[in-house]
Amino acid sequence: MNGSTAQARVLVDELVRAGVTDAVLCPGSRNAPPALALARAEELGLVGLHVRTDERAAGFLALGLSLASGRPVPVVVTSGTAVANLHPAVLEAAHAGVPLLALTADRPPELVGTGASQTIAQSGLFGPAVRWSGSLAVPGAVTDAEVRRWRATVARVLAAAAGTGSGAPGPVHLDLPYTEPLVPETEDAAPGSDLLGPGVPPGRDGGEPWTAVPPPVRSLPPLPLDPAARTLVIAGSGGPAADPARLGGAPLVAEPSSGWWPHALRSGPWLLDRPELRPSQVVVLGRPTLHRAVAALLADPAVAVHADPGPHGAPWTDVPGTVRAVGSLPHLTPPDDWTWAWSAADRTAAKALDTALDDGTADGAPGLRLARDLVRAQPDGGQLVLGSSNPVRDVALAAAPRDGLVVRANRGVAGIDGTVSTAAGAALAHDGPTTLLLGDLTLLHDTTGLVGGGPAEPDPDLTVVVLDDDGGGIFHLLEQGGPEHAHAFERVFGTPTGVDLLGLARATGWAAADWTGDPAELAAWPGSGRRLVRVAAARSGLRDAHAALRRTVAAALA
Known part of the structure; x- marks a missing residue:
């Protein structure tokens, strides 16, 4: 068996032994060894494999899988700019404490800087965003000593992702330089009952990881405050x-x-x-x-x-x-x-808020009422993913907190990229239906997240509710939304796109329709598959509507 195939199979075997249950893969040539190893592991029922054609979407899909499962999830890509496209997801994972494993195939070191195609300096590409960064040696002869080193490195990678001894959990980067041949010989490529194949030393008996690393246990002393204070x-x-x-x-x-x-x-x-x-x-x-x-x-x-x-x-x-x-x-x-x-102020403000949401006072801020009604509509056992900008704030300002619902959001860096893919990953790892609430620009930032992985990939029960106000609504609520900046607002902040979101969704295989006003349409359910509900809205009244709500709540409290 050639070294690239053996190393890739050992890598996947050790990940499985350590508890990895899902992996995300993007197609490529240089990452053929781990791609074929993961495909073999999936055939053996050892891992759930999710294939995506876009690396940025794949990174956020892995992020969502890890968020919902609590387990580390590898994303495997080929060399060159494919690696750089993982950077947004790596940054989100770094600031949100998510154990994301970036496994990046590479050319051998002697080709870096020679003009070789699809070759960049990948080592250290993510800088301080990762908890650990390193590479396996270019695989050569398959010896017991080499296999031990490969397995030991995987243990170190997973421990760093879990935060063992080095702070919070987070992303890690393992670079995998491969030389040709990149595919197994004929006899090694045939399906079998063994992931490793003949000639590759096995791991520990009983399916145990090579190095047992206990989870980190941390405790902080009680805060030195006055517990009886206000x-x-x-x-x-x-x-x-x-x-x-x-x-x-x-x-x-x-x-x-x-x-x-x-x-x-x-x-x-x-x-x-x-x-x-x-x-x-x-x-x-x-x-x-x-x-x-x-x-x-x-x-x-x-x-x-x-x-x-x-x-x-x-x-x-x-x-x-x-x-x-x-x-x-x-x-x-x-x-x-x-x-x-x-408690008394909360009851008074909540009553005034609901009255204002229902009597038209807040009609200029339709996202607030949508957020309230959407949270109410979710079934017990459901999962709600919130896009950045206005949707997560609308839920914070208007929805009633409730039990029976898992709520997630990319608040590590609070970017709007990768949100559809994050929600899809979270949905695939959640035992129940998932709803995603986001804005039109956030949706467009992850168009390839709508594409999914094709007919061979499992469809999540994911309902995407998109508030389509054709542009950047949140900027109306910031300083640049003031009347003195109206002359330039639409051009440089509002940025309307005019995209037909229903047509876009249908073109990528989603069931899509405009919202009729029925709250039941805002929730996913088991077996609902991929649905998109478009809520058409205007954003020109956002600033005034929020100001009116503040006055209404203040008046009620007075």
């Missing part, structure tokens, strides 16, 4: 596992992608600037990124800020430099009048 808890993505008993009734403002969201106040983001509700201390769980009112509160020098980044070794969030201590959330015992004031 405490507000703010939760973002990541952070410690939800334990509402620790709150002792303290008000909780949580972003939808936080595991704490089901226990949060409905209208918390609308109440953060109320003087009568100003806390004396704040505990930040995970990494909140959505609300400017949160940023302003954390920057207030009169408020004592503490952080609990969770047990995975992630850095604590401290944009304004105000965090006084890092530790674990202790049991809080806030004053009764404090918890009552927040």
Whole structure:
């Protein structure tokens, strides 16, 4: 057996032994050895293989698979610019703490810099974004010593992805330089009951990984705060596992992608600037990124800020430099009048918000009502993936937190690329249907994510709900959306495209239709397959509608 084939089969065998259940592959010539090894492993029922033709979409598909499964997922690509197209997903995985394995085929080192086709300097390409970066040696003779090194390297790669001994989980990069021949000899290519084939030393007996690496166990001491003080808890993505008993009734403002969201106040983001509700201390769980009112509160020098980044070794969030201590959330015992004031304000604001969403006050911000109704419509056991920009904020501002629904979002870097592919990966790894809420520009950023992998690939039960306001709605709510910039707004911020999203979806094999207004159309269900629901909207009234809602909530609280 040639060295490239043997090394690739050992690599896949060791990944399977370590618990990898899914892999994503893009077609190419130089990555033929791992491609054929993965195909053989799939035939043997050892791994679920997902084939995609676009590397950027493949990277985010692997990201979504890892997000929903909690397991490391490799994405295997050929050499050259194929590797560079993984960079957006690698960056998201780095900042979100997702164990993504970038396995990149390469030319042998002596060809780099010689003008060889499809050859770049791949080693170290991802820089500090990866937890570990290295390469296997160009495979030569298949010896016991070489196979041991290959297996030991795989163990080190997986440990780095899991964050063992080196901080938070995250992406890793293993470069795989191969020389020809890139395909197995005839007898080695034939299907069989053994992944490795004759002449390749096996791994540990019993299917155990070559090097047993225990999962990281980390604990933080309790935060040195006054548990009886007027405490507000703010939760973002990541952070410690939800334990509402620790709150002792303290008000909780949580972003939808936080595991704490089901226990949060409905209208918390609308109440953060109320003087009568100003806390004396704040505990930040995970990494909140959505609300400017949160940023302003954390920057207030009169408020004592503490952080609990969770047990995975992630850095604590401290944009304004105000965090006084890092530790674990202790049991809080806030004053009764404090918890009552927040609860009463939340009930009042929520009632005013719902009334405004239903009476036309918020018609200029259709995404808010859509977000509220969409969250309500999801079945128990479902999964909701939220696009960046307005959709995740609309859910945070308008939807009622609820149990029975897993909510995910790419909040590591909060980009809009790869969102369809992330949702598809999460759907394939989730035991239940998935709905994705996103905007039209976010959809267009991942058009190849709509393509999927072709008729041989499994279809997820994924309903994509796209708010089509033909452009960048979020910019209406920022400084550049002010009237003084109206002369240039549409050209450089609004950026309408005029794309027929229903035609695009149908051309790539999706069932697609305009929303009729029935909330049931906003949810996926088992066996629903790939569906796209387009919600047509205008964005010109966004700024005024949000201002009107703020006035309405403030008036109700007054």
